[in-house]
Amino acid sequence: MSSKNRLTLFIFIALILGVILGYYLNVNSFRSHNDEIAKSELQIKQIENQMSLVDTASTSFAQLQSAKKEQQAIRVSEEKARDKKLEPLTLLSDIFLRLIKMIVAPLVFTTLVVGVAKVGDIKAVGRIGGKTMLWFLSASLLSLILGMIMVNLFKPGLAMNLPLPSTHADTGIKGVALSLKDFISHIFPKSFAESMATNEILQIVVFSLFFGIATAAIGEKGKIVIEFFDSVAHIILKITGYVMNFAPFAVFGAMAAIVAKQGLGVLSTYAIFIGEFYFSMILLWLLLIFVGYLILKRRVFNLVNRMKEPVILAFSTASSEAAYPKTMLQLERFGCKDKIVSFVLPLGYSFNLDGSMLYMTFASIFIAQSYGIQLGFDQQITMLLILMLTSKGIAGVPRASLVVIAGTIATFNIPEAGLALLIGIDPLLDMGRSATNVVGNSIATAVVSKWEGELTEPKEIEG
16 A cells, blocks of 8 residues: 555544544543533523513612523633643644644745746746646635535525624624725735744735746746755655644544534434535535536546545535645646646635535535525625635635624624634534635636646546
8 A cells, every 4th residue: 555545544544533532432432522512502592582582771680690600600711611621632742733834834835936937927827827727716616506506406504594793793704895905905015924823825826926937037047946946845845744643643632622612412402404504515526526527537537536635634624725735736646737736726715615604604604594694696605705705815814704794694694603613513504615615626626727728637646
């Protein structure tokens, strides 16, 4: 068995073992904490219902507010105690994700500079960029529309049948309002060092484009720089190989922590919603593969097969960033030229998050359905276009999809407190989103390579 297949097997075994250990811990070590948290949440909900019926200036309202704060303190205390016990498990995934984040920014910078410099011509960069953005926008629209169609078809929110929440309910997630100034400032870096330090991929891409074009423009002197960055990129890929050996431990820790914290019960509580969402996600995979087949023919199946390891890694860690180095490596082995891979893939992490796109429309309309809020076709199309804009470039934000949804649903008078319906199961949904993002970006890179006539025969390299 090759080392590549061996690592995939170890990751899969770690995933299964993590679920088993997580279930054991949930039943034996975390039951008291989870019971107290559930009890507090029930009390808070009952108090909020009473508060909506009482005059805010009355003594009763002040007493209810005090009781609510007391229950919230109990919940926070129990959650902290539970998280403290989970630290040995979360530490494994935290170390791995920190190591990956350490690699991603310099890898994007060095490979993109080399890729753009090798393209050399500004017109060629513009041509490749145009084809890339055409695919990204088309795939994003496809994902958003599919999410809208499937949530209207399944209507998962109707089963919730919830009353409108109290205006005092707080999800802890701050919405992001669309602002042209914020959007532009997020694209253009004020400091390259700051962009590298904060892993702002889109800003790194912008600086790398300027740097790469300028390097190519100075001719012979630039060749030394290109060779240097090419060597640095290979060194970082070698470091990636070392880091990836830690992946099974990270997957084990991440899965054990999620199941220990949430329990398998979270699957049954929201089984219908989760099932319908994943069914929609599979449909998106099939559509992306079908469109890929129209362009790549039968080679698209070879590409999907090669992406097993990055997809499993993204799924189990709920982070498409974690799969970035492996995705890049597999695409080059598939036959994509390094200059195309290093150009398209980093852009995809800001502009081509297909799984996240589908989730945003699916989840936003689900929340509206849960509260019996009817959204007309024109409102849903408007929501889709707003999500198309607000989602760009914020992939690095924790729980990015929820942040975007919070900022968007407020525009349509949908209670932001409805996000509380999703917070508990979001880690499970994030796993599917992350895996789909990897598939979407892989197909995008291969398609652009084909359009550019830069797709060669696969390279079989072990290790």
